[in-house]
Amino acid sequence: MASNSLSNQGLEGIFDDHCGSNTICFAVKFSSNRSYVVDISAGDSIKDLKAVVARKAGLCADDIHFVLAGQRLQDCKSLQSCGVGSHTTLHAFCRPIGNVSKASPKTEQDYGSDVDHFNYNGEEDSGICKECICSEVNFAEQRCSGSRLKESQDVEGIQDINSYSCEMSRPLGYNRFFVYCKLCDGIRPAKLRLVCKGCCNGAFLVDRGPSNWQDISSTTSITGRCTVEKCDCKTPRFYLRCFERHEGDVDGTAVALKHVNMNRRRVDCIACGDVVSPVLIFPCEVGHVICLACFRQYCSVSLNERRFTEHERHGYTLPCPAGCPESYIEESHHFLLLGKENYERYKNFGAEEYVLQNGGMLCPAPGCGMGLFPENGTRLIKCGECQFESCKDCKKEYHTGSCHEVESIILNGSTNIGISDEMAQRACWEMQSMNLIEETTKSCPNCRSKTERNGGCMHMVCSRCECEWCWICVKPWTRDCMAQHWFG
C-alpha cells in the first residue's frame, strides 16, 4: 500500500507540473438532462466543483455526486488527477447521502469511502486521504506500470505515442486501451467511457474498473448500478474515445483496436527485436508481440503478395507471423495502420476474395471488377453496375458459339466497320496490350486468372485461387511434370 501511495503522489506531481493551473471548461450533465457548463481551474478539487455546480443548479453541494467512466469522483481529488479536462462530460446525480445508502446498501459498501468523506471533512482537508488510496488500488497499479515504462530509458516508444506519455499515465483506463482515431489519423490511447445499457444514462457506477478487453466487450464481466431512480439495470455498456479532445460530434471516429496494448511484460518484437510500447499482441497461446512499425510492414508485404486469408469469422485477415494455429487479427480495423491508400486496396482485395471464395466472379469489363454471382445454367452474366454482358466460361464479352472461336476472332481482328482515327488508334493500343497479355501470360486452369511467370520453375501456384498448376501443361501440377519438365 505504501508503495502505491508513493507512486500515486509521484505521478500527480508530474501532472501538476505539466498542466499548471489552467482553466478548463466542460459540461456537467444530470440524468434529468439538465446540464451546466463550468469554468474552473484544473487544479481545483471535486469538492470545489460541487460548490460551483450546487450554486448553478440550486442544490445542496453535499447531495451532488460526479461520475466519470463508472467511478464516483472523491471530494479530495483534483479535477486533473481524475482526468477531467476541457470537453470532458462529467455525469452527475443528486441524492442525499442517507438515500444513497438505502438505495443499494451492498454496492455502497464498496464505495463506502465516498460516504465517509462527507463525514470526515477534517481529514480530507489535511490532504491525506487514506480512503482514496484504498479505493484506487486498481488504478494505482495501472499507473505504476505506466510510469515504469515511461521512465525506463531503453524503451523506445513509437514517437507519436511517446509524446503523450504524460497523458498515458492518467488513471481510469487511459493506458489500457487503444483506438485508431480517424480525426488524428493514427493510433491513440483511448479514453474509456460507459453508459447504462438500459437507459443510456452516463451516471452509472461500476463495481470494479475493467482491466482487459474481455471486461469491456462482454456483457457479464462487469456489473454495476445505474443512478437513475427507476432504472434497475445492472449492466454497463463501454465505449472508447480518442484521448485527444476533439470538439463536436465525435461518434464513430475512433475504432477500438483490441490487439494493441501496452508492452507490460517488455517482450521483444518478433520481427525487429526491439522492446517498444505500445505493441500489437497476437491472440496465440504465447502471445507473440510485434511492434507497430513492423506490423505495418508485415501487412504491406502480405498485401502486395496477396497473402491475406479469408477467415470465416474474422474476414480477410492475417495470421500470427509465427504461424501459430487459430491466431488471427480478429478485427479488420487494425489494417487501418496500412494508411488510406493501402487500406482501400485491402478492402478491395478482401471483397474480391470473398466473392471468388463464395462461387462468384468479378465483372471483366475494364475498370469495373464488380462482384457478381452467376445464376446456375446460364453462361450470360450481366453486370448490374456497368451493364457489361460477359461469358461465364471465358470471362470475355458475351458471345454465341464456343469460347475458343471467339478468342481467335478477337486476336486476328476481322471486322471492317468504319471508325474514327482516334478510335482506331485507341483500339490499336488496346489490341496491342491484349496481344501482349496473351503472349506473356497463361490462364490458371482453375480460375482463369491471367498469370505471368517471372522465372523459376514450372510449378505455378495461383495467387488468387491457390491452384497448383504446370506452366507447360496448363493443368494441375503432377509428379510427372516434376520429373519431365520441372524447369522446362
Place this chain on the structure above:
Amino acid sequence: MTSMEKRLQKELQAMTKDPPAGVSVNTNSLSSSLSEWIVDIEGAPSTLYEGERFQLGFKFTSRYPFDSPQVMFIGPNIPVHPHVYSNGHICLSILTEDWSPALSVQSVCLSIVSMLSSCKEKKLPPDNAIYVRTCSKDPKKTRWWYHDNSV
C-alpha cells in the same frame, strides 16, 4: 534504420557473442548493409559429416524477416546429402513455405546442421542431374514438393 537492418544487427550481435556449437559467422564476408552473410558450419561429431566444414551463403531482401532469406551451400565443399543438390541448393521447407519471422539465421543454421546429422547415407537427390542442369540461380524460385520429411 529499417526493421531488416535492426533485426540483422541484433542477430549478428547474438551470434558473434554467443555462437551455437559448430556455427560461426564469417565476419569478413559481411556487406555494410548486412544483406549478405557467409556462415561457416561444421558437421556434428559422430555423424556422417563429422569433421567436414561447409559454407552457407545467406542473402536477405529489405522485406526480411517477413520474407525468407535465400540460403544455399557455397564454396568448394558441398555436402552430399539427399536434400542438397550439387549446386548448393537445399530442399528444406523452412527456407520457403514454412518460413516465419520467428525463425532466424541461427535457427536456420541449426536446422541445416541437424538435417545433415540425421542423414543415414551420403547420396545426391534422385533428380540432381536434371535439377542442376535446368534450375534457376535463385533456389527460392524453385517450388519443391516436400514429400519426404524423414531425412
